[in-house]
Amino acid sequence: MRLFIILLCFLTLLSCSKEDTKVAVLISGEGRMSKVQGFEEGLRALGVKNIKLDVYVGDNNLKKLEEKAIEVINRLERYKLIAVGGSIEAYYLKKLKPDMKKPVVIMGGTAVRAWGLTDSMSRPTDNITGVDNLNAELMEKRMEIFHRIFPHIKKVVVFCTPQFEASKLATRITVKAGEKYGIKVVPVSVRDALDLEYVISHMKEDGFGGIIITPCFYTENFLTSYILQYANFYQVPVMCLSPEQAKGGCPVAYGSSGYEQGYQAAFIAYRLLKGEQVKDVPFEKVRNIKLVINQKALRELGIPYDPQIISLADQVLR
16 A cells, blocks of 8 residues: 555656646737747757647637637636737737736737837836847838849838738838838738739739738738739739748748747747746847848749849848
């Protein structure tokens, strides 16, 4: 009997030592799954054992995203922290539970302060911290690159989500940068693929020569693939946000990958899992920003090979 009790105690201790580290992951759509992959691999590289991610996906729908945020909130006791795909997911969590006690880590957010997610990037408030992907701030540089590669284009479309302040901020930066380079930037709001195809199919007859992707809920999650498909069909140049989009057929992309953002966010999460307070773990600016040129996509647009342009790239896809 005594041996049985000792064995039972040993097995109990063994099971406790192997207890899962549970993290809730809230993402607005499948377009952010690369962040989740980078986040998980980053935690494993740091030696976090038995990590278990419960992923809640908003299916590219704001109502569904809010429902998933409510699910996470109702199950908070299960998790050590919450990782979110971007600023919009963190916004919904804060909106629904302003007194959030669990740490929230943003795996690459845009315009974090414009969303009202913190009062300070160096000393985070509201129990939210993470990686700032600089996607709004990089819009001016993207316009400079676009102008360098497509100097003949003087009028472009920007697809945006006007109800969100972060999208408005990115659009304002893009419009202002366009003025600097003699490019008229016209914001257009689209909600689905039908709207998108209509706009792209009529762009040239309306005098538009290109598309600038801005950080936006709809375009980042599911419309980018449609934008690239229709733009390729109608021979319209596109400037994208991340290397992943260049691999998907975008001619030019400048920014950081979702995977890299998630991987970097894992280091922030690691500190919190080890017991540090959110206020002591500052937001970090994304580190790996790359210019990626898809040479095949440029050829299909009729853009001749230019060694000076190619030399600017951190990576060339042939």
